[in-house]
Amino acid sequence: MKVWLDGHVEALDVGSMPQIGAPAAWDAGFTGDGVTVGVLDSGLDATHPDLDDVLVGARDFTSSGDTQDRYGHGTHVASIALGSGEASDGENRGVAYRADLLVGKVLDDFGGGESSSIIDGMEWIAEAGADVVNMSLGEAERYTDGTDPFSTAVDTLSAQYGTLFVVAVGNEGLYGAVVPPGAASSALTVGAVDDDDQVAYFSSRGPRARDYAIKPDITAPGVEIVAARADGTNEWESDGPYTAWSGTSMAAPHVAGAAAVLKQARPELTGPQLKAVLMGSARHTSGGAFEEGAGRVLVPAALDLPVLATPASLSFGAFEYPQEGTATQTLTYENPGDVAVALDLTVEASDQDGEPLPADAVTLDVTSLTVPAGGSAAVEVGIDRTVGAVERRYSGAVTATDAEGREVRTPLGYYKEPDLADLDVRTLGRDGEPHTGSSSVRVVNVDDPTLFDRHGEIGPEGLDLRVPPGRYSVTGFLWTADEEYVVSEVSAVLRPEVTVADDTTVVLDAREARELSVSTHRPSAVRWIALDDTRTTAAGDDPYGFGTVVGAGANVYATPTDAPVTVGTYDLQTHFVLEQPVAAGRAPSYTYDLLYTQDVVDTFRFRATARDTAAVTTTYASLGADHAAESARVGTAPGHRWGSAVGSPVAVPGRRTEYLSANGVAWGHQVYSGSVDDPQQGWFDSAARTYAPRQKARTTVGGAVLSTRAGAGAFTVADDTLGVRLVPWSDAEGHPFAGFSGQGTRLRVWQDGESVLDQTRPSAGVALPAGGAAHRVVLDARHEASWWERSTRTRTEWRFRAAPDAATGPAALDVGYVVKDLDAHNVAPRGTRVTLTVGHQAGASDERSAKDRVTSARLWWSADDGATWRAVSLSDGRAGTFAGPVRVPRGTEHVSLRVEARDASGGRIKQTVIRAYAVR
Numbered sequence: 001m002k003v004w005l006d007g008h009v010e011a012l013d014v015g016s017m018p019q020i021g022a023p024a025a026w027d028a029g030f031t032g033d034g035v036t037v038g039v040l041d042s043g044l045d046a047t048h049p050d051l052d053d054v055l056v057g058a059r060d061f062t063s064s065g066d067t068q069d070r071y072g073h074g075t076h077v078a079s080i081a082l083g084s085g086e087a088s089d090g091e092n093r094g095v096a097y098r099a100d101l102l103v104g105k106v107l108d109d110f111g112g113g114e115s116s117s118i119i120d121g122m123e124w125i126a127e128a129g130a131d132v133v134n135m136s137l138g139e140a141e142r143y144t145d146g147t148d149p150f151s152t153a154v155d156t157l158s159a160q161y162g163t164l165f166v167v168a169v170g171n172e173g174l175y176g177a178v179v180p181p182g183a184a185s186s187a188l189t190v191g192a193v194d195d196d197d198q199v200a201y202f203s204s205r206g207p208r209a210r211d212y213a214i215k216p217d218i219t220a221p222g223v224e225i226v227a228a229r230a231d232g233t234n235e236w237e238s239d240g241p242y243t244a245w246s247g248t249s250m251a252a253p254h255v256a257g258a259a260a261v262l263k264q265a266r267p268e269l270t271g272p273q274l275k276a277v278l279m280g281s282a283r284h285t286s287g288g289a290f291e292e293g294a295g296r297v298l299v300p301a302a303l304d305l306p307v308l309a310t311p312a313s314l315s316f317g318a319f320e321y322p323q324e325g326t327a328t329q330t331l332t333y334e335n336p337g338d339v340a341v342a343l344d345l346t347v348e349a350s351d352q353d354g355e356p357l358p359a360d361a362v363t364l365d366v367t368s369l370t371v372p373a374g375g376s377a378a379v380e381v382g383i384d385r386t387v388g389a390v391e392r393r394y395s396g397a398v399t400a401t402d403a404e405g406r407e408v409r410t411p412l413g414y415y416k417e418p419d420l421a422d423l424d425v426r427t428l429g430r431d432g433e434p435h436t437g438s439s440s441v442r443v444v445n446v447d448d449p450t451l452f453d454r455h456g457e458i459g460p461e462g463l464d465l466r467v468p469p470g471r472y473s474v475t476g477f478l479w480t481a482d483e484e485y486v487v488s489e490v491s492a493v494l495r496p497e498v499t500v501a502d503d504t505t506v507v508l509d510a511r512e513a514r515e516l517s518v519s520t521h522r523p524s525a526v527r528w529i530a531l532d533d534t535r536t537t538a539a540g541d542d543p544y545g546f547g548t549v550v551g552a553g554a555n556v557y558a559t560p561t562d563a564p565v566t567v568g569t570y571d572l573q574t575h576f577v578l579e580q581p582v583a584a585g586r587a588p589s590y591t592y593d594l595l596y597t598q599d600v601v602d603t604f605r606f607r608a609t610a611r612d613t614a615a616v617t618t619t620y621a622s623l624g625a626d627h628a629a630e631s632a633r634v635g636t637a638p639g640h641r642w643g644s645a646v647g648s649p650v651a652v653p654g655r656r657t658e659y660l661s662a663n664g665v666a667w668g669h670q671v672y673s674g675s676v677d678d679p680q681q682g683w684f685d686s687a688a689r690t691y692a693p694r695q696k697a698r699t700t701v702g703g704a705v706l707s708t709r710a711g712a713g714a715f716t717v718a719d720d721t722l723g724v725r726l727v728p729w730s731d732a733e734g735h736p737f738a739g740f741s742g743q744g745t746r747l748r749v750w751q752d753g754e755s756v757l758d759q760t761r762p763s764a765g766v767a768l769p770a771g772g773a774a775h776r777v778v779l780d781a782r783h784e785a786s787w788w789e790r791s792t793r794t795r796t797e798w799r800f801r802a803a804p805d806a807a808t809g810p811a812a813l814d815v816g817y818v819v820k821d822l823d824a825h826n827v828a829p830r831g832t833r834v835t836l837t838v839g840h841q842a843g844a845s846d847e848r849s850a851k852d853r854v855t856s857a858r859l860w861w862s863a864d865d866g867a868t869w870r871a872v873s874l875s876d877g878r879a880g881t882f883a884g885p886v887r888v889p890r891g892t893e894h895v896s897l898r899v900e901a902r903d904a905s906g907g908r909i910k911q912t913v914i915r916a917y918a919v920r
Contacts, residue, residue: 016221032096032260038130041074045230050083072233079228081253087241095257134256136249150180164271168248170204192222197285206290222251289395289411316414323385349396513557524578587651595635614691624789634668653824682739706791710814710841728781742785772803813909
C-alpha cells in the first residue's frame with residue numbers, strides 16, 4: 001500500500017502541513033495535547049528523535065517478537081501524524097505533535113500481515129483508549145461493499161468504543177478499487193493529493209464495490225512526503241533522519257492528526273462526529289466525489305465549522321435500469337452552539353467527465369433554513385433518475401453557507417446502471433447443503449473483461465451480482481477448515497463458459513467434484529497442492545486466473561468440464577509438491593514438483609515416472625551458521641505467461657534430488673534466504689528452463705564466490721543514456737540475489753575523470769555526452785546480516801568507453817570464480833586452486849568480444865580481511881580462463897580475493913571480495 005520514490009532526499013518537506021492549515025491550528029493552541037492516537041502498522045523506531053517521547057503503549061501482533069520497526073513504514077506514518085520534528089528543528093513536525101501514541105505492530109518486518117492478527121490489533125488498540133486510529137494498510141485487489149470481516153470489525157469497534165478509524169483508500173489508482181478495511185462505512189477513508197491539490201495518479205478511486213457508496217471520504221497530501229526514517233531502513237533513499245515516500249499511506253496520517261487536533265479542541269465529539277466535521281469542512285479541490293470524497297482536509301475550517309451535517313455524504317447507490325422517478329434523502333444540520341445559524345443552500349452535480357447536469361436533475365426542497373441553537377433542521381435532496389446517460393457515475397455536493405461565509409459541504413454520488421441481469425451464485429457443499437465454510441468466486445465476462453471482472457466471498461445465502469448480458473467464466477473454491485483455519489478440504493467448481501441472457505442462477509455444487517491425486521515412482525507424500533485456472537478472451541488479451549494453495553492432509557477436488565470453451569482459451573493447472581516421507585526433524589533426500597495442465601478437465605489421477613521427469617540434483621550452500629532457506633520451483637506451462645510456485649523449507653547446507661515435470665513446463669527456481677527466525681530476507685533467482693524426460697542436471701545455489709557480476713543488462717546504452725543495473729551479489733553459478741534488508745550499496749560514476757553520479761542505489765541512468773566518454777564505474781556493497789558470513793563486502797570497478805546510440809552496450813568486463821574442493825558450507829582446504837573466468841557482460845556480440853579479447857588477469861589473496869595481500873601465480877589464460885594455487889597459513893578462517901583484468905581495447909575490471917570463502 002505504498003509507492004516508493006526514486007532519488008535521494010535532499011530537501012525537507014515543509015509544504016504538507018501548511019497545505020492542510022496545521023500551523024494555524026498550532027498558533028491557536030491546538031496540537032493534539034491530551035489526545036491518544038493509535039497507529040496499526042509495522043511497528044515504531046522509538047529511538048527516533050521525533051518519536052522518542054510520545055509512546056504510551058505498544059504491542060506486537062506478528063511473529064517478530066517486539067514492536068521495533070524494521071520495515072520503516074510505521075515510523076514514517078506515525079511521524080506524519082504526531083512526530084515532534086525535533087531532528088529538523090521543528091520543520092518536519094507532525095499534525096498533532098503533542099498527542100500521545102499507541103502502537104500495534106500488525107505488519108511484519110517485510111510489510112505483510114494476517115487479517116486475523118490485524119483485527120486483534122484493532123480490538124486491542126480501541127480497548128486501550130485510542131481516540132483516533134490510523135491504518136495505512138489494506139487487502140490489495142479485494143474490493144468489497146464493507147461487509148467483509150475486516151471492514152465489519154472497523155464498524156463494530158467504532159460503535160462499541162466511539163473510536164475513529166482513519167484508513168488509507170489504497171494505491172491501485174483505479175475506479176471501484178476500494179479495499180478493506182477502507183470499505184468500512186464508519187471508516188474515514190483517505191485518498192491522496194499532490195502539492196497542487198490534484199488527486200494523485202496512484203490514489204484508488206470509488207465507488208465502493210456493489211453498493212456504489214462514496215469512497216474515499218476525504219483527501220490529504222500524499223506525494224513525496226518527508227517524514228521520520230526508522231533506523232536501518234530505506235538506506236538507499238536517505239541516510240539521514242528523514243526519507244520521502246508517496247502513497248495514500250502518507251495521506252491517512254495527515255487526517256488522523258487533524259482528527260486529534262479537532263478532538264483536543266472539541267473533546268465532546270464522538271468518532272462519527274469527528275468524521276462529519278472533517279468531511280463537512282474539507283475543501284473541494286479536484287475531481288468528483290468518487291475521486292476526492294468531500295475534498296482535501298483543512299484543519300482551521302474544521303475548528304470553525306458552524307454546524308454538523310449528517311450523513312457526512314449522500315450515497316444514492318446504483319439506479320437500476322430502466323431509471324424512473326425520483327430518489328430522495330434527508331440531510332440534517334445540527335447546531336451545537338447557543339445561537340441560531342441561518343444557512344443558504346445550493347446543490348450542484350456533474351457527470352464523470354465533469355459536464356454539469358441540468359438544474360432540475362438534483363434539487364433541494366428548500367434553499368435556506370435556520371438551525372436553532374442546540375437543535376437541528378433538515379433539507380430533502382432529490383435526484384431525477386431519468387436525467388443523464390446510463391453506465392455513468394454522477395457526483396456533486398450540497399453546500400450550506402452561513403452569514404459569515406463559512407461553508408459546510410456534503411458530497412453526493414450515484415451511478416446509472418445499463419441494462420443488466422441478475423446473476424445469482426449459490427454454493428452446495430459435498431453434503432448437498434448450502435456450503436457453510438469459506439467460499440470465493442471469480443466472475444469474468446469473457447467477451448470483454450472490462451465489462452465485468454469481480455471476485456468476492458460467497459456466504460451460505462449466495463452472492464447476488466448485476467452483470468451485463470454475455471458469456472462468463474465462473475470459478476469457485478469451497479473450503480472446509482477447522483477452528484484454527486487448517487484446511488481439510490477444497491473443491492474447485494469450474495464453470496468456464498456460462499451464458500447470461502437474462503436473470504441467471506449458477507450453482508457451484510461440490511458434489512460434482514472428483515478428487516485429484518498423483519502417484520510417483522518413489523515413495524512420496526504431498527506437501528502442497530496448487531490449483532490455478534487460466535482464461536483468455538476472444539480478443540486474446542492478457543490471461544487472467546483464479547487459484548488456491550492447500551497443504552498436506554487436505555483433500556483436493558475439481559469438477560470436470562464438458563468440452564473446450566468456444567470463446568478464448570481455458571485450462572486448469574494442478575501443481576503437486578511432494579517429498580520423501582521422513583521422520584520429524586530429518587530433511588528429505590528427494591522432492592517432486594509436478595505441473596499438469598488440462599484445457600478440458602477430465603483427468604483426476606496423475607502418475608509421474610522416471611520416464612517423464614527430469615532429476616535435478618540441487619545443493620543448497622550455507623552462507624553462515626544462522627542461515628535458513630526456503631525453495632520454490634516456479635513452473636510455467638507451455639503457452640502461459642506466468643508460473644505456479646509453492647515454497648518449502650530446505651536444509652542449509654543440504655543436497656537433494658528434485659524431480660520435475662518434463663512435459664514442456666519451464667521451471668524457474670527461487671531460493672529465499674535469511675536467518676532461522678526470518679528466512680525470507682532475500683532470494684536467489686534462477687532463470688526458467690525446460691528439461692527433457694530422463695534428463696539429469698546439477699546446480700548449486702548460494703555457492704561461493706558471491707560477487708558483483710556484469711550480467712546481461714548490467715550496462716546498456718539507449719539513445720543518449722547509459723543504463724546501469726547492477727546486482728550487488730550473484731553466486732558462483734550466476735544466480736542473482738535480491739535482498740530486502742541488512743545490505744547497503746554505493747554507486748559512483750565518472751566520465752572523463754569528472755564525477756557525475758554518487759548514490760546509494762545500485763541502478764541509475766546517466767546522460768552520455770555527444771561524443772561519448774571514458775567511464776569509471778564503482779560499486780561498493782556490504783552485507784551485515786548475522787546469517788551472511790561470506791562475501792560480506794565487495795568493491796568492483798569497471799573502466800570502459802560508452803557513446804550515445806551505440807549498436808551494443810559498453811564492453812564491460814565480468815569475472816567469475818571457481819574454488820576447488822569447496823564444500824556446501826562454502827569452506828575450502830587451506831591449499832586449493834582458484835580459477836577465474838574473465839569475459840564481457842552477457843549479451844556481448846561475438847564481433848565485439850573478439851575485438852576486445854581479454855589480455856591479462858591478476859589475482860591476490862588475503863587472510864586478514866584485506867589488510868595485506870599476496871599475489872597468486874596464474875596460468876596463461878586461454879579463452880579468458882586463468883587459474884592458480886592459493887595456500888593460506890594455518891589458523892586462517894576466511895580468504896578474501898582481489899582481481900584485476902584488462903582487455904585489448906583498454907577496458908578494465910578490479911574486484912575485491914572480502915571473506916570470499918572460509919577455510920577448514
